[in-house]
Amino acid sequence: MIFDAKHEMIRKLVRQFAETELTTEVLDKVEETGEFPEEIVEKMAKCGFLGLKIPREYGGAGADTLAYIIMIEEIARVSAVASLYANTPNSLGGGPLMQAGTPEQLEKYLRPSVENKVKIVFGLTEPGAGSDSASMVTTAVKDGDYYILNGRKCFISGAPLADYCIVYAKTDMTRGNKGISAFIVDMKAPGVSCGKHEAKMGLVGYATSDVVLEDVRVHKSDMLGKENMGFINAMKTLDGGRLGVSAQSIGLAQGCLDEAIKYSKERIQFGKPICKNQAIAFMLADMATKLTAAKELVYMAAQMKDKNDPNASMYCSMAKYFASETCNEIAAKAVQIHGGYGYIKEYPVERKYRDCRVFTIYEGTSQVQQMVISGNLLK
Numbered sequence: 001m002i003f004d005a006k007h008e009m010i011r012k013l014v015r016q017f018a019e020t021e022l023t024t025e026v027l028d029k030v031e032e033t034g035e036f037p038e039e040i041v042e043k044m045a046k047c048g049f050l051g052l053k054i055p056r057e058y059g060g061a062g063a064d065t066l067a068y069i070i071m072i073e074e075i076a077r078v079s080a081v082a083s084l085y086a087n088t089p090n091s092l093g094g095g096p097l098m099q100a101g102t103p104e105q106l107e108k109y110l111r112p113s114v115e116n117k118v119k120i121v122f123g124l125t126e127p128g129a130g131s132d133s134a135s136m137v138t139t140a141v142k143d144g145d146y147y148i149l150n151g152r153k154c155f156i157s158g159a160p161l162a163d164y165c166i167v168y169a170k171t172d173m174t175r176g177n178k179g180i181s182a183f184i185v186d187m188k189a190p191g192v193s194c195g196k197h198e199a200k201m202g203l204v205g206y207a208t209s210d211v212v213l214e215d216v217r218v219h220k221s222d223m224l225g226k227e228n229m230g231f232i233n234a235m236k237t238l239d240g241g242r243l244g245v246s247a248q249s250i251g252l253a254q255g256c257l258d259e260a261i262k263y264s265k266e267r268i269q270f271g272k273p274i275c276k277n278q279a280i281a282f283m284l285a286d287m288a289t290k291l292t293a294a295k296e297l298v299y300m301a302a303q304m305k306d307k308n309d310p311n312a313s314m315y316c317s318m319a320k321y322f323a324s325e326t327c328n329e330i331a332a333k334a335v336q337i338h339g340g341y342g343y344i345k346e347y348p349v350e351r352k353y354r355d356c357r358v359f360t361i362y363e364g365t366s367q368v369q370q371m372v373i374s375g376n377l378l379k
């Protein structure tokens with residue numbers, strides 16, 4: 001992939017930002033406290049990261065998908081958790097609004113999310129509806145100008161910090177995925193509460209919890225898109241979201257490869273740097289080759305999406321599937337090259353290894369991506 005000057009410039013700017021702001025000291029503190037510094041999120045907003053792919057008329061930068069990928073990639077190279085803060089308004093938070101929001105809704109919710117004045121999260125998954133999200137049981141029953149929502153969403157990234165949650169609920173229990181609608185739910189509305197913060201393996205510093213809805217009244221003006229059209233909204237949002245996870249994967253994998261190369265040149269055993277052993281050098285060669293292949297697939301899927309290619313959805317799934325699996329392989333090898341030190345928190349590969357484990361799980365597991373890809377091949 002040959003990037004044009006604009007994309008190279010974005011890469012340079014974001015890399016500089018990530019390396020300056022996301023210091024070891026800052027990132028260690030995030031792990032220790034579980035809290036991410038809001039002033040860094042503010043700075044990201046000021047740099048335009050939170051709205052990079054959001055149209056200019058709603059305060060965004062209106063950049064293309066490739067620019068967005070580069071931004072997430074470069075942040076995730078240094079910190080996966082920081083990349084989530086930059087990603088959400090462009091992806092799971094802003095995505096459903098960009099798909100279906102009215103001009104009033106976009107002005108009221110999208111613009112402030114770009115400016116980091118509000119945080120919006122995405123509530124699709126339920127305890128009984130993960131991969132099979134259409135089997136959700138959260139209900140939205142019409143009552144005059146309002147809908148009354150009842151149910152429980154789980155694993156909602158950012159919920160404890162959020163001002164609004166895009167909640168998908170059944171408006172017609174008899175119609176499966178054609179009976180789902182999307183609602184913008186105020187997290188401070190009566191009847192809305194969060195479950196406990198999940199203690200996660202990685203991505204510490206971005207709180208995840210259940211969102212519980214008990215007789216929550218949502219005005220019809222906060223329904224997103226048409227009634228019973230919510231599933232399409234969620235699926236289209238996830239198409240874009242999958243590219244975000246792909247970008248996190250190639251970024252984090254590059255971070256692991258960088259660390260592994262550096263360490264293998266420094267570490268002496270048997271009187272020479274460990275990289276002088278072909279077993280280690282070839283491992284690095286494999287990591288770099290697979291990472292390059294993953295990157296090309298991700299960049300290609302991003303360009304196909306911008307061109308509205310009819311196969312873009314399949315390629316977004318391929319990109320997410322291949323990049324996240326490859327990232328996990330590379331992170332594991334990077335730990336191996338570090339030997340015992342790779343298992344110690346002082347070395348960045350330990351955190352990266354834990355952080356990337358979820359990449360093959362959230363926004364559609366690898367098996368769900370295989371279902372999407374094979375479904376496209378066999379239709």
Ligand SMILES: Cc1cc2nc3c(=O)[nH]c(=O)nc-3n(C[C@H](O)[C@H](O)[C@H](O)COP(=O)(O)OP(=O)(O)OC[C@H]3O[C@@H](n4cnc5c(N)ncnc54)[C@H](O)[C@@H]3O)c2cc1C
Nearest residue numbers: 122123124125130131132155156157361362363364365367
């Ligand atoms: C840290 C984190 C953050 C998350 N953030 C959000 C969020 O912000 N919003 C949100 O809505 N959700 C979020 N999720 C939920 C996430 O998208 C789901 O966990 C994921 O889609 C898988 O659902 P599940 O956990 O119920 O697993 P299940 O669907 O129960 O799957 C279990 C296993 O079975 C496999 N499987 C299931 N069905 C099939 C099949 N037909 N064929 C083959 N294999 C199959 C799966 O691939 C998986 O390996 C998050 C999850 C995590 C862990």
